[in-house]
Amino acid sequence: MTAQYGAEVASVYDSLIAPAMPLDEEIARLRPHLEGNRVLEVGVGTGRVATAAAPIAESLVGVDNSAPMLDAFRAKGVPANVELLEADFLRPLPFGAEFATAYSTMGSLACVRTRDELVTALSNIRAVLRPGGVLLFEYYSTAAYRPLVEAGTITVPTPHHGGTSTFTTTLDAASVLTMHTRVDAEPAPPVAFSEHILFIERDEVEACLEKAGFGAAQFYPAEGMQPYDWYHVRSEEW
Template sequence: MTQPAQDRRDVQYGTAVASVYDSLIAPALPAEAAVDRLRPCVTGARVLEIGVGTGRVAVPVAAIAAEVVGLDNSRPMLDEFRAKTVPGNISLVQADFRAPLPVTGPFDAAYSTMGSLACVTDREQLTAALSHVRDVLAPGATLSLEYYATGTYRPLVAQHTVTMPTPHHGGTTTFTITLDDRDVLTMGTRIDEVGKPPVEFSEHVLLIERDEVEVCLNRAGFTVEHVYAAESPQPYDWYTARATK
Protein backbone atom coordinates (compact mmCIF):
# COMPACT_ATOMS: atom_id res chain seq x y z
CA MET A 1 0.00 0.00 0.00
CA THR A 2 1.33 3.45 -0.91
CA GLN A 3 2.07 5.64 2.07
CA PRO A 4 -0.10 8.82 2.05
CA ALA A 5 1.75 12.06 1.33
CA GLN A 6 0.97 13.47 4.76
CA ASP A 7 2.51 10.38 6.39
CA ARG A 8 5.75 10.91 4.46
CA ARG A 9 6.04 14.58 5.44
CA ASP A 10 9.40 15.20 7.05
CA VAL A 11 9.69 11.59 8.25
CA GLN A 12 13.42 11.25 8.81
CA TYR A 13 13.48 7.70 10.10
CA GLY A 14 11.70 5.89 7.31
CA THR A 15 12.12 2.60 5.50
CA ALA A 16 15.93 2.68 5.29
CA VAL A 17 16.37 3.24 9.02
CA ALA A 18 13.65 0.73 9.91
CA SER A 19 15.39 -1.94 7.82
CA VAL A 20 18.55 -1.83 9.95
CA TYR A 21 17.42 -0.39 13.26
CA ASP A 22 16.96 -3.58 15.26
CA SER A 23 19.92 -5.40 13.74
CA LEU A 24 22.54 -2.62 13.68
CA ILE A 25 21.50 0.54 15.51
CA ALA A 26 19.65 -0.63 18.62
CA PRO A 27 22.38 -3.11 19.71
CA ALA A 28 24.87 -0.25 19.80
CA LEU A 29 22.64 1.66 22.23
CA PRO A 30 21.39 -0.76 24.90
CA ALA A 31 18.20 0.38 26.62
CA GLU A 32 19.21 -0.59 30.15
CA ALA A 33 20.79 2.73 31.14
CA ALA A 34 17.77 4.70 29.91
CA VAL A 35 15.33 2.40 31.68
CA ASP A 36 17.28 2.69 34.93
CA ARG A 37 17.05 6.49 34.77
CA LEU A 38 13.37 6.33 33.90
CA ARG A 39 12.45 3.77 36.54
CA PRO A 40 11.56 6.21 39.38
CA CYS A 41 9.28 8.18 37.04
CA VAL A 42 7.53 5.39 35.12
CA THR A 43 7.01 2.59 37.64
CA GLY A 44 3.28 1.99 37.95
CA ALA A 45 2.57 5.08 35.85
CA ARG A 46 0.66 5.98 32.71
CA VAL A 47 3.48 6.90 30.35
CA LEU A 48 3.89 8.61 26.97
CA GLU A 49 6.94 7.92 24.77
CA ILE A 50 7.70 10.43 22.02
CA GLY A 51 9.59 8.72 19.20
CA VAL A 52 8.83 5.14 20.19
CA GLY A 53 10.42 3.67 17.06
CA THR A 54 10.61 -0.11 17.11
CA GLY A 55 10.17 -0.36 20.88
CA ARG A 56 13.79 -0.46 22.08
CA VAL A 57 12.87 1.36 25.30
CA ALA A 58 9.08 0.98 25.36
CA VAL A 59 9.13 -2.79 25.84
CA PRO A 60 11.26 -2.81 29.02
CA VAL A 61 9.41 0.27 30.32
CA ALA A 62 6.08 -1.51 29.80
CA ALA A 63 7.30 -4.24 32.15
CA ILE A 64 7.27 -1.74 35.03
CA ALA A 65 4.67 0.86 33.93
CA ALA A 66 0.90 0.58 34.10
CA GLU A 67 0.45 1.73 30.50
CA VAL A 68 2.66 3.03 27.69
CA VAL A 69 1.40 5.05 24.73
CA GLY A 70 4.09 5.17 22.05
CA LEU A 71 3.98 7.96 19.48
CA ASP A 72 5.99 8.14 16.25
CA ASN A 73 5.54 9.80 12.87
CA SER A 74 7.27 6.96 11.00
CA ARG A 75 4.97 4.24 9.74
CA PRO A 76 7.91 1.95 8.78
CA MET A 77 9.32 2.12 12.30
CA LEU A 78 5.92 1.41 13.84
CA ASP A 79 5.38 -1.45 11.40
CA GLU A 80 8.65 -3.00 12.59
CA PHE A 81 7.40 -2.72 16.16
CA ARG A 82 4.00 -4.19 15.33
CA ALA A 83 5.69 -7.14 13.62
CA LYS A 84 6.99 -8.17 17.04
CA THR A 85 5.00 -9.26 20.07
CA VAL A 86 3.82 -5.92 21.44
CA PRO A 87 3.02 -6.08 25.17
CA GLY A 88 -0.68 -5.69 25.92
CA ASN A 89 -0.21 -2.47 27.89
CA ILE A 90 1.44 -0.66 24.94
CA SER A 91 -0.62 1.21 22.37
CA LEU A 92 0.95 2.81 19.29
CA VAL A 93 -0.06 6.09 17.66
CA GLN A 94 1.27 7.47 14.37
CA ALA A 95 1.50 11.23 14.83
CA ASP A 96 3.90 14.18 14.60
CA PHE A 97 4.86 15.90 17.84
CA ARG A 98 5.18 19.21 15.99
CA ALA A 99 1.36 19.32 16.01
CA PRO A 100 -1.01 18.90 18.99
CA LEU A 101 -0.87 15.28 20.08
CA PRO A 102 -3.86 13.06 19.25
CA VAL A 103 -3.73 11.25 22.59
CA THR A 104 -5.89 11.50 25.69
CA GLY A 105 -4.16 12.69 28.85
CA PRO A 106 -3.28 13.12 31.51
CA PHE A 107 -0.06 11.12 31.61
CA ASP A 108 2.00 10.71 34.78
CA ALA A 109 5.28 10.78 32.85
CA ALA A 110 6.70 11.23 29.36
CA TYR A 111 10.08 10.50 27.86
CA SER A 112 11.95 10.78 24.59
CA THR A 113 15.25 9.06 23.88
CA MET A 114 17.90 9.28 21.16
CA GLY A 115 17.27 12.96 20.54
CA SER A 116 13.86 12.51 18.90
CA LEU A 117 12.62 15.91 20.07
CA ALA A 118 15.60 17.57 18.37
CA CYS A 119 14.03 16.80 14.96
CA VAL A 120 12.87 20.40 14.59
CA THR A 121 14.05 23.35 12.53
CA ASP A 122 14.38 26.08 15.15
CA ARG A 123 13.96 26.98 18.82
CA GLU A 124 10.37 28.09 18.36
CA GLN A 125 9.41 24.73 16.88
CA LEU A 126 11.17 22.93 19.73
CA THR A 127 9.28 25.03 22.29
CA ALA A 128 5.99 24.31 20.52
CA ALA A 129 6.72 20.57 20.43
CA LEU A 130 7.52 20.56 24.13
CA SER A 131 4.31 22.51 24.77
CA HIS A 132 2.32 19.82 22.96
CA VAL A 133 3.83 17.25 25.33
CA ARG A 134 3.10 19.48 28.33
CA ASP A 135 -0.54 19.76 27.28
CA VAL A 136 -1.18 16.04 27.84
CA LEU A 137 0.75 15.71 31.12
CA ALA A 138 -0.68 15.91 34.61
CA PRO A 139 0.56 18.83 36.72
CA GLY A 140 3.84 17.80 38.30
CA ALA A 141 4.42 14.97 35.83
CA THR A 142 7.97 14.31 34.66
CA LEU A 143 9.47 14.66 31.20
CA SER A 144 12.78 12.89 30.59
CA LEU A 145 14.60 13.42 27.33
CA GLU A 146 17.87 12.81 25.56
CA TYR A 147 19.08 15.72 23.43
CA TYR A 148 22.06 15.96 21.10
CA ALA A 149 25.19 16.98 23.03
CA THR A 150 27.05 19.88 21.42
CA GLY A 151 30.32 18.77 23.02
CA THR A 152 30.13 15.56 21.03
CA TYR A 153 28.73 16.79 17.73
CA ARG A 154 30.56 20.08 17.15
CA PRO A 155 33.94 18.28 16.89
CA LEU A 156 32.35 15.90 14.38
CA VAL A 157 31.25 18.89 12.30
CA ALA A 158 34.90 19.98 12.23
CA GLN A 159 35.94 16.52 10.98
CA HIS A 160 33.06 16.49 8.46
CA THR A 161 33.42 12.79 7.60
CA VAL A 162 33.95 9.98 10.10
CA THR A 163 34.15 6.25 9.33
CA MET A 164 34.11 3.63 12.06
CA PRO A 165 33.52 -0.10 12.43
CA THR A 166 29.87 -1.04 12.80
CA PRO A 167 29.42 -2.46 16.32
CA HIS A 168 28.53 -6.17 16.56
CA HIS A 169 28.71 -6.63 12.76
CA GLY A 170 31.26 -6.67 10.00
CA GLY A 171 31.56 -3.58 7.88
CA THR A 172 31.65 0.15 8.57
CA THR A 173 29.42 3.13 9.19
CA THR A 174 30.31 6.48 7.63
CA PHE A 175 28.89 9.76 8.91
CA THR A 176 29.01 13.01 6.95
CA ILE A 177 28.19 15.94 9.24
CA THR A 178 27.46 19.60 8.51
CA LEU A 179 26.02 22.47 10.58
CA ASP A 180 24.33 25.48 8.97
CA ASP A 181 23.96 29.02 10.27
CA ARG A 182 20.52 28.17 11.71
CA ASP A 183 22.12 25.54 14.00
CA VAL A 184 20.54 22.70 12.03
CA LEU A 185 22.86 19.70 12.01
CA THR A 186 22.63 17.44 8.98
CA MET A 187 24.13 13.99 9.38
CA GLY A 188 24.23 11.60 6.47
CA THR A 189 24.77 7.95 7.41
CA ARG A 190 25.99 5.14 5.17
CA ILE A 191 26.09 1.61 6.58
CA ASP A 192 28.21 -0.88 4.68
CA GLU A 193 27.54 -4.36 6.02
CA VAL A 194 29.53 -7.29 4.67
CA GLY A 195 27.66 -9.10 1.93
CA LYS A 196 24.74 -6.65 1.79
CA PRO A 197 23.91 -3.52 -0.23
CA PRO A 198 24.74 -0.24 1.54
CA VAL A 199 21.99 1.50 3.48
CA GLU A 200 21.92 5.30 3.43
CA PHE A 201 19.79 7.86 5.24
CA SER A 202 20.11 11.35 6.66
CA GLU A 203 18.78 13.24 9.66
CA HIS A 204 18.37 16.92 10.43
CA VAL A 205 18.30 18.08 14.05
CA LEU A 206 18.53 21.35 15.94
CA LEU A 207 21.91 21.46 17.69
CA ILE A 208 21.78 24.00 20.52
CA GLU A 209 23.56 24.42 23.84
CA ARG A 210 22.21 22.99 27.08
CA ASP A 211 21.12 26.36 28.45
CA GLU A 212 19.07 26.95 25.29
CA VAL A 213 17.35 23.57 25.64
CA GLU A 214 16.51 24.54 29.21
CA VAL A 215 15.06 27.87 28.02
CA CYS A 216 12.79 26.02 25.58
CA LEU A 217 11.68 23.65 28.34
CA ASN A 218 10.91 26.56 30.66
CA ARG A 219 8.92 28.39 27.98
CA ALA A 220 6.92 25.23 27.33
CA GLY A 221 5.87 24.95 30.96
CA PHE A 222 8.56 22.77 32.51
CA THR A 223 10.98 23.23 35.37
CA VAL A 224 14.32 21.55 34.73
CA GLU A 225 15.36 19.49 37.73
CA HIS A 226 18.55 17.86 36.52
CA VAL A 227 20.80 17.64 33.48
CA TYR A 228 23.19 14.71 33.06
CA ALA A 229 25.84 16.02 30.68
CA ALA A 230 27.16 13.55 28.12
CA GLU A 231 30.75 12.45 28.44
CA SER A 232 32.29 12.36 24.96
CA PRO A 233 31.79 10.29 22.83
CA GLN A 234 28.32 9.77 24.32
CA PRO A 235 25.85 11.37 21.90
CA TYR A 236 23.16 12.77 24.21
CA ASP A 237 22.65 14.91 27.28
CA TRP A 238 19.83 13.70 29.55
CA TYR A 239 17.29 16.17 30.96
CA THR A 240 14.76 15.56 33.70
CA ALA A 241 12.04 18.21 33.92
CA ARG A 242 8.72 18.55 35.68
CA ALA A 243 5.48 19.97 34.32
CA THR A 244 4.67 23.20 36.10
CA LYS A 245 1.72 22.80 38.45
Protein backbone atom coordinates in the same frame (compact mmCIF):
# COMPACT_ATOMS: atom_id res chain seq x y z
CA MET B 1 6.68 17.17 9.73
CA THR B 2 8.01 14.56 7.30
CA ALA B 3 9.35 11.49 9.09
CA GLN B 4 13.14 11.42 9.08
CA TYR B 5 13.39 7.76 9.90
CA GLY B 6 11.77 5.86 7.08
CA ALA B 7 12.13 2.38 5.64
CA GLU B 8 15.92 2.67 5.26
CA VAL B 9 16.49 3.38 8.95
CA ALA B 10 13.89 0.81 10.01
CA SER B 11 15.78 -1.84 8.04
CA VAL B 12 18.98 -1.43 10.08
CA TYR B 13 17.82 0.14 13.34
CA ASP B 14 17.67 -3.00 15.48
CA SER B 15 20.91 -4.44 14.11
CA LEU B 16 22.99 -1.26 13.81
CA ILE B 17 21.74 1.54 16.03
CA ALA B 18 19.99 -0.07 18.99
CA PRO B 19 22.85 -2.39 20.02
CA ALA B 20 25.19 0.61 20.35
CA MET B 21 23.12 2.22 23.10
CA PRO B 22 23.12 1.09 26.78
CA LEU B 23 19.46 0.22 27.40
CA ASP B 24 20.02 -0.79 31.04
CA GLU B 25 21.19 2.73 31.94
CA GLU B 26 18.16 4.32 30.28
CA ILE B 27 15.71 2.04 32.07
CA ALA B 28 17.43 2.64 35.40
CA ARG B 29 16.98 6.40 34.96
CA LEU B 30 13.36 6.05 33.86
CA ARG B 31 12.24 3.36 36.32
CA PRO B 32 11.17 5.57 39.27
CA HIS B 33 8.90 7.51 36.92
CA LEU B 34 7.49 4.47 35.15
CA GLU B 35 6.36 2.36 38.09
CA GLY B 36 2.59 2.09 38.20
CA ASN B 37 2.07 5.08 35.89
CA ARG B 38 0.42 5.80 32.58
CA VAL B 39 3.39 6.75 30.41
CA LEU B 40 3.96 8.40 27.03
CA GLU B 41 7.01 7.65 24.88
CA VAL B 42 7.70 10.25 22.19
CA GLY B 43 9.63 8.74 19.29
CA VAL B 44 8.92 5.11 20.19
CA GLY B 45 10.49 3.80 16.97
CA THR B 46 10.91 0.03 16.84
CA GLY B 47 10.27 -0.35 20.56
CA ARG B 48 13.82 -0.59 21.86
CA VAL B 49 12.94 1.19 25.12
CA ALA B 50 9.17 0.63 25.22
CA THR B 51 9.49 -3.15 25.31
CA ALA B 52 11.65 -2.90 28.44
CA ALA B 53 9.60 -0.09 30.01
CA ALA B 54 6.18 -1.72 29.52
CA PRO B 55 6.48 -4.32 32.34
CA ILE B 56 7.28 -1.51 34.78
CA ALA B 57 4.55 0.95 33.72
CA GLU B 58 0.81 0.57 34.29
CA SER B 59 0.30 1.36 30.60
CA LEU B 60 2.35 2.97 27.85
CA VAL B 61 1.45 4.87 24.69
CA GLY B 62 4.18 5.12 22.06
CA VAL B 63 3.94 7.81 19.38
CA ASP B 64 6.11 8.19 16.30
CA ASN B 65 5.68 9.91 12.95
CA SER B 66 7.38 7.06 11.06
CA ALA B 67 5.05 4.31 9.86
CA PRO B 68 7.97 2.00 8.87
CA MET B 69 9.48 2.23 12.36
CA LEU B 70 6.10 1.44 13.97
CA ASP B 71 5.59 -1.44 11.54
CA ALA B 72 8.97 -2.87 12.59
CA PHE B 73 7.85 -2.70 16.23
CA ARG B 74 4.54 -4.43 15.45
CA ALA B 75 6.35 -7.17 13.54
CA LYS B 76 8.31 -8.04 16.68
CA GLY B 77 5.21 -8.13 18.88
CA VAL B 78 3.86 -5.27 21.00
CA PRO B 79 3.36 -5.80 24.76
CA ALA B 80 -0.29 -6.06 25.79
CA ASN B 81 -0.25 -2.81 27.80
CA VAL B 82 1.32 -0.76 24.97
CA GLU B 83 -0.65 1.27 22.43
CA LEU B 84 1.06 2.61 19.30
CA LEU B 85 0.01 5.73 17.43
CA GLU B 86 1.40 7.42 14.33
CA ALA B 87 1.52 11.09 15.32
CA ASP B 88 3.63 14.22 14.82
CA PHE B 89 4.75 16.02 17.97
CA LEU B 90 4.58 19.35 16.12
CA ARG B 91 0.80 18.97 16.17
CA PRO B 92 -1.42 18.66 19.26
CA LEU B 93 -1.44 15.07 20.50
CA PRO B 94 -4.87 13.38 20.68
CA PHE B 95 -4.95 12.89 24.46
CA GLY B 96 -6.09 14.75 27.51
CA ALA B 97 -3.80 15.58 30.43
CA GLU B 98 -3.61 11.90 31.35
CA PHE B 99 0.08 10.96 31.58
CA ALA B 100 2.12 11.04 34.77
CA THR B 101 5.36 10.64 32.81
CA ALA B 102 6.59 11.29 29.29
CA TYR B 103 10.01 10.35 27.99
CA SER B 104 11.97 10.55 24.76
CA THR B 105 15.29 8.88 24.00
CA MET B 106 17.88 8.90 21.20
CA GLY B 107 17.52 12.65 20.68
CA SER B 108 14.04 12.41 19.11
CA LEU B 109 12.99 15.84 20.39
CA ALA B 110 15.92 17.42 18.56
CA CYS B 111 14.39 16.41 15.21
CA VAL B 112 13.16 19.95 14.58
CA ARG B 113 14.65 22.80 12.58
CA THR B 114 14.01 25.84 14.77
CA ARG B 115 13.82 26.81 18.41
CA ASP B 116 10.15 27.72 17.92
CA GLU B 117 9.47 24.19 16.67
CA LEU B 118 11.17 22.77 19.75
CA VAL B 119 8.97 24.95 21.97
CA THR B 120 5.91 23.72 20.06
CA ALA B 121 6.91 20.07 20.49
CA LEU B 122 7.56 20.55 24.21
CA SER B 123 4.28 22.44 24.64
CA ASN B 124 2.36 19.63 22.96
CA ILE B 125 3.92 17.12 25.36
CA ARG B 126 3.22 19.32 28.38
CA ALA B 127 -0.44 19.54 27.32
CA VAL B 128 -0.92 15.79 27.80
CA LEU B 129 0.90 15.59 31.15
CA ARG B 130 -0.96 15.77 34.42
CA PRO B 131 -0.16 18.86 36.52
CA GLY B 132 3.27 18.26 37.98
CA GLY B 133 3.96 15.48 35.47
CA VAL B 134 7.52 14.55 34.55
CA LEU B 135 9.34 14.71 31.22
CA LEU B 136 12.69 12.98 30.79
CA PHE B 137 14.54 13.15 27.50
CA GLU B 138 17.87 12.76 25.77
CA TYR B 139 19.17 15.60 23.61
CA TYR B 140 22.20 15.63 21.34
CA SER B 141 25.31 16.54 23.28
CA THR B 142 27.15 19.41 21.62
CA ALA B 143 30.36 18.24 23.28
CA ALA B 144 30.03 14.85 21.62
CA TYR B 145 29.00 16.05 18.17
CA ARG B 146 31.22 19.07 17.60
CA PRO B 147 34.23 16.83 16.84
CA LEU B 148 32.15 15.11 14.15
CA VAL B 149 31.31 18.48 12.59
CA GLU B 150 34.98 19.41 12.61
CA ALA B 151 35.98 16.06 11.06
CA GLY B 152 33.46 16.35 8.24
CA THR B 153 33.48 12.69 7.15
CA ILE B 154 34.55 9.65 9.14
CA THR B 155 34.25 5.90 8.54
CA VAL B 156 34.12 3.49 11.46
CA PRO B 157 33.73 -0.28 11.79
CA THR B 158 30.42 -1.58 13.12
CA PRO B 159 31.36 -4.87 14.78
CA HIS B 160 27.85 -5.69 16.03
CA HIS B 161 26.53 -5.32 12.47
CA GLY B 162 29.54 -6.07 10.29
CA GLY B 163 31.09 -3.81 7.69
CA THR B 164 31.46 -0.07 8.17
CA SER B 165 29.39 3.06 8.69
CA THR B 166 30.36 6.39 7.13
CA PHE B 167 29.12 9.64 8.64
CA THR B 168 29.26 13.05 6.94
CA THR B 169 28.28 15.83 9.34
CA THR B 170 27.64 19.52 8.64
CA LEU B 171 26.27 22.43 10.68
CA ASP B 172 24.57 25.44 9.09
CA ALA B 173 24.10 29.02 10.29
CA ALA B 174 20.62 28.22 11.60
CA SER B 175 22.04 25.62 14.05
CA VAL B 176 20.70 22.69 12.03
CA LEU B 177 23.08 19.75 12.09
CA THR B 178 22.81 17.33 9.18
CA MET B 179 24.32 13.86 9.33
CA HIS B 180 24.41 11.66 6.26
CA THR B 181 24.94 7.99 7.14
CA ARG B 182 25.92 5.15 4.81
CA VAL B 183 25.99 1.58 6.11
CA ASP B 184 28.05 -0.95 4.14
CA ALA B 185 27.71 -4.55 5.25
CA GLU B 186 28.23 -7.08 2.47
CA PRO B 187 26.52 -9.02 1.05
CA ALA B 188 23.61 -6.69 1.87
CA PRO B 189 23.26 -3.63 -0.36
CA PRO B 190 24.35 -0.27 1.14
CA VAL B 191 21.80 1.62 3.21
CA ALA B 192 21.89 5.43 3.26
CA PHE B 193 19.83 7.96 5.19
CA SER B 194 20.06 11.52 6.55
CA GLU B 195 19.17 13.13 9.86
CA HIS B 196 18.51 16.80 10.59
CA ILE B 197 18.49 18.04 14.18
CA LEU B 198 18.47 21.35 16.03
CA PHE B 199 21.96 21.56 17.48
CA ILE B 200 21.82 23.97 20.42
CA GLU B 201 23.52 24.35 23.77
CA ARG B 202 22.08 23.50 27.16
CA ASP B 203 21.05 27.08 28.00
CA GLU B 204 18.97 27.28 24.82
CA VAL B 205 17.30 23.92 25.44
CA GLU B 206 16.42 25.09 28.95
CA ALA B 207 15.05 28.38 27.58
CA CYS B 208 12.76 26.39 25.27
CA LEU B 209 11.61 24.27 28.20
CA GLU B 210 10.74 27.38 30.20
CA LYS B 211 8.74 28.83 27.28
CA ALA B 212 6.82 25.55 27.05
CA GLY B 213 5.81 25.69 30.71
CA PHE B 214 8.29 23.38 32.36
CA GLY B 215 10.15 24.10 35.56
CA ALA B 216 13.89 24.16 36.17
CA ALA B 217 15.70 21.25 34.52
CA GLN B 218 17.91 18.70 36.16
CA PHE B 219 20.76 18.17 33.70
CA TYR B 220 22.95 15.11 33.30
CA PRO B 221 25.76 15.55 30.76
CA ALA B 222 26.79 12.76 28.42
CA GLU B 223 29.46 10.51 29.87
CA GLY B 224 32.35 8.92 28.02
CA MET B 225 31.50 8.23 24.39
CA GLN B 226 27.73 8.57 24.85
CA PRO B 227 26.14 11.05 22.40
CA TYR B 228 23.25 12.41 24.49
CA ASP B 229 22.70 14.65 27.49
CA TRP B 230 19.72 13.91 29.75
CA TYR B 231 17.12 16.44 30.93
CA HIS B 232 14.60 15.85 33.71
CA VAL B 233 11.86 18.46 34.09
CA ARG B 234 8.46 18.79 35.71
CA SER B 235 5.39 20.44 34.23
CA GLU B 236 4.49 23.62 36.07
CA GLU B 237 1.09 23.57 37.78
CA TRP B 238 -1.71 24.76 35.52
